[in-house]
Amino acid sequence: FTQKCLGNISKMLDFYSQFNPSPLSIKQFIDFGLSACERKSFIFLRKELPVRLANIMKEIHLLPENLLNMPSVGIVNNMYATSFEDIMQFEKVDVNETTLDKFCQTLVKIRNRHKDIVETMAQGVLELKESHDVDAQTENNIQYFLDRFLMSRISIRMLINQHTLLFGNELNGHSRHVGSIDPSCEIISVVKDAYEKARLLCDQYYLASPELIVQQHNELERCSQIRIVYVPSHLFHMLFELFKNSMRAIMEHHSSNAEYPAIEVIVSRGKEDICVKMSDRGGGIPRSQMDHLFKYMYSTAPRPTKTDAHTVPLAGYGYGLPVSRLYARYFHGDLVLQSCDGYGTDAIIYLKALSNEANELLPIFNKTSSKFYRTQVSTTDWSSHCGGGMATRQLRMS
């Protein structure tokens, strides 16, 4: 990647990273999709995509030296630079049939180029773990960066998918869907679909699987199914991950007996939130372990070799939980785990009930985010053990 061309895009990177990304709500995605004007979408994206790419590229350059120098991180950096350049070709072109078609093709090329970026970044973290000692500050920076980097990636893929599904010659398989969004997504159907797919893996690996008990509680309209304007593939991704974790927990915790406690799912709708709570009696985990489940560094382990690929454990390594939480947070929802050690775990997905409140949550590259990478000296402001430090003695003196 010659210094020269880094030179001329670095000026454009500086220019576009000055703008804040513009978050869209699911309602805006729907309203725009229904009016379906390819020109307006092109005009919006040829600025918004470079803004989002430039914002996260500037942040990549702030990464700790030793991570930035990992081979896989260099590959990711070059991919982003190449995609940024690809879009820059459209900065000043006239809007006509030809440029609109070329733009669509370019978006598809960019989406394909970036399809394995999560694994490539995980490889970069692995390279770092295997080559350097990683101190707490570096681990914190990596956690902060990967949450923002992967959220940015979710948002860029959302914009690309909407444009290519609405205006490209791709089909989304559902006539009433608006791009990747289902205006009346029936949550229980996605729950059952994710359960069946996870159960398949569970049966293959454990030769058995727990049953599913699913109920719904619709505060507003008693009898009807709970529906949401949402991206079904995002909801599926989260539920599939949670089912894999719960099934693995149940099958390993009850490995001796033949009876397995069912997984219980409750779907509820209130005025503001729609919740999907998944409860398992898989033995849970201690509070001290809970934080690790969302840590990228902790869950980065070498991939199982191809030979035992079919025996890949249902869950446990990879970025499934942190990425699922990003999908939940992307439209201002959340994903939380509550575990009772020795009994089991509840996982709750919170979603916004109203599409005008379901706004994209986007990372912004600015002084605040830059400062995060430079300063993080944390001294405790709570005392948690007796004896030891001077501070405690002073305390005792007083």
Ligand SMILES: O=S(=O)(c1ccc(O)cc1O)N1Cc2ccccc2C1
């Ligand atoms: O940590 S967990 O409580 C757990 C975490 C997330 C989740 O969605 C469901 C869960 O149940 N659980 C994961 C796991 C895997 C192997 C053996 C035992 C356990 C316990």
